[in-house]
Amino acid sequence: xxxxxxxxxxxxxxxxxxxxxxxxxxxxxxxxxxxxxxxxxxxxxxxxxxxxxxxxxxxxxxxxx
Numbered sequence: 399x400x401x402x403x404x405x406x407x408x409x410x411x412x413x414x415x416x417x418x419x420x421x422x423x424x425x426x427x428x429x430x431x432x433x434x435x436x437x438x439x440x441x442x443x444x445x446x447x448x449x450x451x452x453x454x455x456x457x458x459x460x461x462x463x
Contacts, residue, residue, distance in 0.1 A: 404410055
């Protein structure tokens with residue numbers, strides 16, 4: 399039944415191609431970002447969960463000025 403319904407839709411073969419192109423473009427963009435990102439940014443993000451100074455000020459909501 400579903401096969402007959404899908405065959406009657408005009409240009410149904412176009413939608414898988416569009417979804418593949420979107421996925422492939424996103425994958426290539428992410429791959430380029432990984433190779434071009436600054437290593438200092440990666441090291442900063444890597445150490446953020448272990449940084450106690452930043453988490454103690456944001457978790458309490460109080461900033462000591």
